[in-house]
Amino acid sequence: MEEDPERGLSAIGQALVILGDQWVLLILQRAFVLRVRTFAGWRDRLPIADSVLASRLKELVGHEVLTPVAHREGRTRHEYRLTPRGLDTWSLLVAIHSWERDWTGGMCPSLIHESCGGEARPYLACGECGKPVSARDTETVRGPHATFAGIGPPRRRRRTARADAGTDAFGYRPESMEILGDRWSTTVLAAALLGTRRFVEFQSELGIAPSVLTDRLRRFVGRGVLRQSDGDYRLTEKGLAFFEVFAFLVHWAQREFTAPPGSGLTITHRPCGAALAPVLACAVCTRPLHRHDVRFLPVPAGFAGPDLVSAGSPTVLISSRPTRACP
Template sequence: MDGAEREPVRAELGAIGQALAILGDRWVLLILQRAFLLRIRTFAGWRDALGISESVLAARLRELVDHGIFELSAYRNGRTRYEYRLTERGLRLWALLVAIQAWERDWVSRGRFPPLLHELCGQDARPRLGCGVCLEPMSARDTRTEPGPQAAFSRVGPPRRHRRTVRSGTPADLIGYCPASMEILGDQWSTSVLAGAFLGTHRFVDFQSGLGIAPSVLTDRLRRFVELGVFDPRPDGSYRLTDRGLAFFEVFALLVDWAQRELSASEGSALSITHLRCGAAFRPVLLCRACGRPLERREVRFLLPG
């Protein structure tokens, strides 16, 4: 099985569920990373950069075009060729991708990632999460997260997903391969479990009933989160987020924000997050750790080795 076929994204999942269904896949994340970091735009470009099978790549690109993240554009180079350009919706994923890199750098690989130059101040931005309203740096602890009117997002899990295998790339591959993030995000159930934890779920039975997840799948995900140092198992049988897990809120918040802006249907939002300090509905931004200003896509660039 090459894992080319995925479950279709169903509208009844709600915005966050749809975002997880679209982005909760390692290949999709890797394709997007390469598009942002290396400006890869062609089928052959991703195939050669990722060592991905052509059928899987074709299926993923088709999905990303269907979901309005890439658009196919023809150009002439002797004969007509096609390239995949990020749409506005796709471009707005940049902060999420940067947050994934930042979390990996701060919590997993400790400086293995290339610096992100903030052109406004000329320094390494070392992005961190901030509130888009009061522009203060913040963490998960400074927020209150509540299920909104459309709270069924937690049932995002599809009946079955193919297990994907990813070749880990070359060991020297400094760009893009984020094993821990991929473990968390590259699978819809994992992300749902993490979302449940951010909403205050701690006990096995509550995860199970809240997410509608099979006990065997839940056991597996909890075990992996403990191995990843994201959950801390307590003697009373509950699971608490570790500091590393709490820090992943940065990624989670940007995912939720993108989903609710780009994919929201008429049903209202599934999660309401409040910044406790200023009291505003939370709008996540990434702040430059050097100058404190919010990072804009056009004002940052990765300094890639070589």
């Protein structure tokens, strides 16, 4: 009997088995932003091979992120709906957009908060005290059996090239894809956020091949996520800002997956002393954001990619209202 390669992984490791892939992130993004639900819908909106798309959809169903339902036009075809587990990735995906807006340049879709009517410009807030949170406001403690070997998932796919996101109005940008869409990159950045600094420390903590580690560190330095000084690799402000995405990844993973005892992370918000329950808040009214009361506005004319044209609407909603059902 073949051993399950995910057995013994930490919750974060199990999450990265699912999310540590560029195509998966783009499939989920299209499900939320453009409400894509069918195989043909993703195929038409992504430069992805049919075999790769079929494989990713099968995996997302297997991990209970999507669920197939009979298509309303017949029983021989299916739609793929987001499950409660899939819907809970919403904050993580919006946090990626927020980081891109602040740190990658170029045009990004605006997120409108329906409750106050303002451009939300989401920021990370503490669910306990409601105050803004940054990496410097927190303390992260690893459980007694938490190791980076339990964070980095087993590789089951070849890395897949994708089209340049700069031509796509809603596509994630290369910086995001290099961090979260690649399992080793995510693990290297997680180690940096937890205080790892030197090459030998990264190699020892992660059990990563020197050539792979050299490549990931070089990319991060080139992207301005890390800076190298006297043999140390330290997070820049851009790298520290990715903590917002990391916080939502940890929260989602540890809520959704069962893992070996003592293998988790505890993030504490120092100003209030509570375990961090991350929420996205609106920069205009400071109230928490929920997926049912926000919408993305298209980017200005002349920048919009083919997805906006095919959406057929002046606004593209992320909504769970009955009249505008979320996938």
